[in-house]
Amino acid sequence: xxxCKTITIPGNTSLTGLYAEKVGNYPKFxxxxxxxxxxxxxxxxxxxxxxxxxxxxEDRAVLLFSRSGSVCDDSHFAKSMEDYPSPSLFVYTLPxxxxxxxxxxxxxxxxxxxxxxxxxxxxxxxxVVEEAFQDRTTRSAIVGWVDVRSDTDWTCEVSLxxx
Amino acid sequence: xxxLIKELKTKVIDVxxxxxxxxxxxxxxxxxxxxxGLGLDSIDVLELLILLExxxxxxxxxxxxxxxxxxxxxxxxxxxxxxxxx
Amino acid sequence: xxxxxxxIGYGALTPVGPSASASYQAVREGRSALRSYEGMFGCKEPxxxxxxxxxxxxxxxxxxxxxxIRAAREALDAAAINPSSPRxxxxxxxxxxxxxxxxxxDVSLSVxxxxxxxxxxxxxxxxxxxxxxxxxxxxxxxxxRMLLSGQWDAVVVVGAEVQSRFIxxxxxxxxxxxxxxxxxxxxxxxxxxxxxxxxxxVLARSDRGWELAxxxxxxxxxxxxxxxxxxxxSYNALRYVLSxxxxxxxxxxxxxGTATRYNDEMEAISLRRAGLPGVPVNSxxxxxxxxxxxxxxxxxxxxxxxxxxGCVLPTRGFSTLGVxxxxxxxxxxxxxxxxxxxxxxxxxxxxxGALLFRKGGER
Numbered sequence: 001x002x003x004c005k006t007i008t009i010p011g012n013t014s015l016t017g018l019y020a021e022k023v024g025n026y027p028k029f030x031x032x033x034x035x036x037x038x039x040x041x042x043x044x045x046x047x048x049x050x051x052x053x054x055x056x057x058e059d060r061a062v063l064l065f066s067r068s069g070s071v072c073d074d075s076h077f078a079k080s081m082e083d084y085p086s087p088s089l090f091v092y093t094l095p096x097x098x099x100x101x102x103x104x105x106x107x108x109x110x111x112x113x114x115x116x117x118x119x120x121x122x123x124x125x126x127x128v129v130e131e132a133f134q135d136r137t138t139r140s141a142i143v144g145w146v147d148v149r150s151d152t153d154w155t156c157e158v159s160l161x162x163x
Numbered sequence: 164x165x166x167l168i169k170e171l172k173t174k175v176i177d178v179x180x181x182x183x184x185x186x187x188x189x190x191x192x193x194x195x196x197x198x199x200g201l202g203l204d205s206i207d208v209l210e211l212l213i214l215l216e217x218x219x220x221x222x223x224x225x226x227x228x229x230x231x232x233x234x235x236x237x238x239x240x241x242x243x244x245x246x247x248x249x
Numbered sequence: 250x251x252x253x254x255x256x257i258g259y260g261a262l263t264p265v266g267p268s269a270s271a272s273y274q275a276v277r278e279g280r281s282a283l284r285s286y287e288g289m290f291g292c293k294e295p296x297x298x299x300x301x302x303x304x305x306x307x308x309x310x311x312x313x314x315x316x317x318i319r320a321a322r323e324a325l326d327a328a329a330i331n332p333s334s335p336r337x338x339x340x341x342x343x344x345x346x347x348x349x350x351x352x353x354x355d356v357s358l359s360v361x362x363x364x365x366x367x368x369x370x371x372x373x374x375x376x377x378x379x380x381x382x383x384x385x386x387x388x389x390x391x392x393x394r395m396l397l398s399g400q401w402d403a404v405v406v407v408g409a410e411v412q413s414r415f416i417x418x419x420x421x422x423x424x425x426x427x428x429x430x431x432x433x434x435x436x437x438x439x440x441x442x443x444x445x446x447x448x449x450x451v452l453a454r455s456d457r458g459w460e461l462a463x464x465x466x467x468x469x470x471x472x473x474x475x476x477x478x479x480x481x482x483s484y485n486a487l488r489y490v491l492s493x494x495x496x497x498x499x500x501x502x503x504x505x506g507t508a509t510r511y512n513d514e515m516e517a518i519s520l521r522r523a524g525l526p527g528v529p530v531n532s533x534x535x536x537x538x539x540x541x542x543x544x545x546x547x548x549x550x551x552x553x554x555x556x557x558x559g560c561v562l563p564t565r566g567f568s569t570l571g572v573x574x575x576x577x578x579x580x581x582x583x584x585x586x587x588x589x590x591x592x593x594x595x596x597x598x599x600x601x602g603a604l605l606f607r608k609g610g611e612r
Binding site for chain 3: 101114121136
């Protein structure tokens with residue numbers, strides 16, 4: 001396996017600002033939760049300038065890891081439950097939605113998976129990624145530790161890895 | 164009616180996070196769904212149903228019924244004016 | 250060392266049976282625990298679900314963890330392996346875990362997974378696969394891969410889900426629930442029911458037992474909550490697991506079959522595209538409801554038992570075909586001869602999973 005490139009987005013970064021500066025013209029961004037915004041933006045930076053970027057492909061996996069899962073969104077939805085439960089908030093109470101957002105944006109029809117670990121563990125993540133390459137179609141993967149503790153406190157490190 | 168249309172547009176823009184859009188950007192009679200629409204999906208329809216209930220006391224039971232009402236902002240406003248309970 | 254990954258023990262705990270075999274018997278007889286609840290969990294609206302009546306828990310463990318432990322214990326007893334070995338790993342599949350305790354304690358799925366692994370004195374950090382409704386299939390696939398990597402002697406894959414106001418209110422807000430027992434693939438289907446269950450499989454490299462022969466996860470790249478109209482991801486996952494396997498050898502396909510309009514139609518299209526309209530199809534959601542993180546493991550265990558008995562389990566709730574493709578949905582229990590089956594699941598985030606199980610090939 002070879003790490004091609006890595007992007008980190010420090011906590012407290014203005015995600016809307018980063019979007020305006022680096023992306024634009026993807027209005028779905030504003031509907032996303034913080035976890036999806038981070039995964040989306042990190043991938044945008046990661047893939048900047050990649051040839052044939054949006055052509056449909058099945059050979060690239062999206063594998064995301066965290067400790068917190070969707071806990072921040074869980075709180076948002078729980079709050080809406082007291083009044084009018086919000087379907088759009090509920091959908092984001094799944095840690096794998098961010099992987100789906102990345103797949104939709106980039107037309108990735110390969111594997112997308114989300115994993116939750118008790119703590120960041122570089123070795124363990126490396127193993128899971130290696131194991132994912134057992135899929136006979138997968139040639140590269142977007143791999144990230146995107147851990148959202150709150151809407152301003154997170155760790156986000158996303159890499160492009162080739163088999 | 165014009166005021167109600169503007170109020171509805173503002174609320175929809177806010178609830179559906181249609182960032183960068185203003186009430187003036189949306190034609191009163193333009194279709195809300197479809198390719199020329201606002202790019203809304205099935206979950207957005209559900210959020211619009213909640214918006215009507217929360218703000219105007221209108222309870223539509225099914226998303227299908229919602230789609231009849233959410234044709235354009237002019238149609239929504241007419242419906243709200245007729246059926247609102249708050 | 251063999252490259253054949255097999256299930257060397259399984260266990261399940263469902264509202265219709267305290268073990269995997271009792272749950273199988275109940276389904277075989279057409280029983281279900283689906284019923285209507287009012288005011289349960291403090292939900293404002295009534296709902297139909299399959300819930301445990303007995304809600305005992307081990308001291309120091311949540312109810313979800315307790316049922317997971319009981320299912321895992323049954324599977325470990327059958328497999329007769331030592332779960333405290335450093336060469337054994339735990340994989341947990343649960344979508345919302347202890348969500349009912351949100352705001353009172355740390356509800357991270359990793360905390361539950363660690364508690365379950367430590368109950369069995371297992372020294373390793375467990376891994377949680379959180380892939381929406383396909384989590385069970387994804388967790389089994391993860392277990393298979395871990396064994397093929399050679400790092401582990403056995404992997405205990407546990408799936409468990411309990412219901413709560415959080416989940417039920419969420420599905421109600423999506424208008425995804427049926428007010429009656431669900432009707433998979435039926436013309437009158439109008440939504441799903443939620444359910445509670447725990448199920449576990451011990452996987453190991455072995456020349457005996459059911460082989461978990463292959464598996465794949467594929468994304469629709471279409472929408473985060475709506476299934477693809479062309480069944481793209483589901484078809485691609487199916488195509489992958491059948492790439493070196495003749496469909497005629499399949500006894501049946503155990504579909505996701507949630508009984509929502511869009512899911513069942515999407516699966517019908519996917520099955521037709523994969524060239525499987527002649528193969529019997531069933532769904533177990535009419536017996537257990539949608540047991541979320543447990544579904545992939547529970548439904549695989551039930552399917553293994555059925556296949557062994559030469560039986561395609563009935564699709565409870567189904568009577569008239571209501572999808573656009575000519576599927577052979579198994580309404581009643583019927584006999585079959587194949588020694589292999591496919592388990593399918595699909596979920597939010599555009600994910601689809603397929604597993605191929607087969608019995609032959611023992612040496």
